[in-house]
Amino acid sequence: MLESIENQYRKIGYIARSHGVGGDVLMISEIYAPTLFDSLDLVWIENARGDLVPARIESVRVQEKNNRLSFFVKFEHVTDRTQADALKQFSVYARHDQVDHLLQQEDETMDMTSYEIWVDHTRVGSVEEVIPNPAHPILRIRMHDQQQLLVPLVEEYVTAVDEERQQIQCQNLEQLMNL
Template sequence: MNQDANTPGFVQVGHVERSHGLEGEVKVFFDVDDPQKVEELKLVYLRNDRGDFYPARIMDFRVEGKRNKISFFVQFDHVADRTGAEALKSKGIFLEAEEAEPFVYAEAETDDSLVDHEVYDGDESIGLVVDVMNNPAHPILVVATTSGSRLIPYIDHFVEDRRDGNIYCQNLDELEGI
C-alpha cells in the first residue's frame, strides 16, 4: 500500500464500545450488514488524539450472539491490559477506502425515498424522516422529533424493518449520549 496513514482515504466502519476483561480486549461495534465480513479483518486503523491514523493489527477476534444481537470482541496487538483498552473507548475504527468497499451497507437506500416516512421505536412513533445524509459507511436518517432532530444510522442494527410506509427501529438506546 503506497498511501501513508496521514493522507485522506479512510472510511469509518465501526467504533470501540468499551473495554472487556483485564487482558486488553475491547467490545467493538461494526457498521456492516454481514458479520462474516468482519471475521476476515486482520488490520484496521485507529486515530490518535492529533487525528493521525495508525495501524492496529487484530491479534484475536471472537463473535458472540445474545438476544438477536451480535457482539464483536477484538484484541489488538498494541493493547495488553485494561488501561490500554479503556483508552480506546469510543474511538472510531477505520479501513482504507478501497478495503472498505465490502463493508459499505449495500442494501440501504441513499436517495430521498425515505423522506416523509414515520419512524417508530417499537410501537411508539418518534418522528418523521426529514432528510437522509449520505455517509461513506452508510446513510444516516435525520428524524424530526418533538424535542429536535435525531440521527439514526440506516443499518440493520438500528433499522429493524420497513413496512407500510413506516420505518421500525431497534437498539436506539445505544445512540443516547453519542
C-alpha cells in the same frame, strides 16, 4: 499530493470500552456487516490528535444483542486493561476497498423485494421494501388485509429465508401489529 483520509478509509465503528483484563475491547460497529472482520486483519485507530494508527487484529468475537452487532476485538499491541481503557471512544477505520466490497456483498444478498411472508404454513403478505438500518435491515411488509408492517430482520421475527422460493418464514408478528 496525499489523498485525504475520507478517500482512503471508512469509519467502521468506535471502541466503547475495555473488556476483561487481557486487553480486549468492545467495538460498536456503525455498519451492519456480520462478516466485517472475516477478511480484515489490519484496521486504523484514530488517536487523540486525529492521526490514524495501524492496529493488527489478533482475534475477534462477534455478538448480536439487542439487534446490534458488537465486536470483541483483541489487538496485538494491546496487552492489558490499562492499554485497552486508553482506546475508549476512539474511532476505528478500515480501507475503503475492503469495507465497500463487504457492504456491496451485503446489499446484493439483501434484496428481498416481493418475497412472500409466511407464518406457519400460511402466506400472510409480501415484502414491499427493505429499509437499510445500521443495526439491521427492516422489512416493510404489505399484509393481506392491506396493513403495512415493519419487521426487523432478526431471529425474533424472521426464522428462515428461502432465496430459491423467495419466501420468508416469520414468527411473533402479532407483537408488531397495532391492535
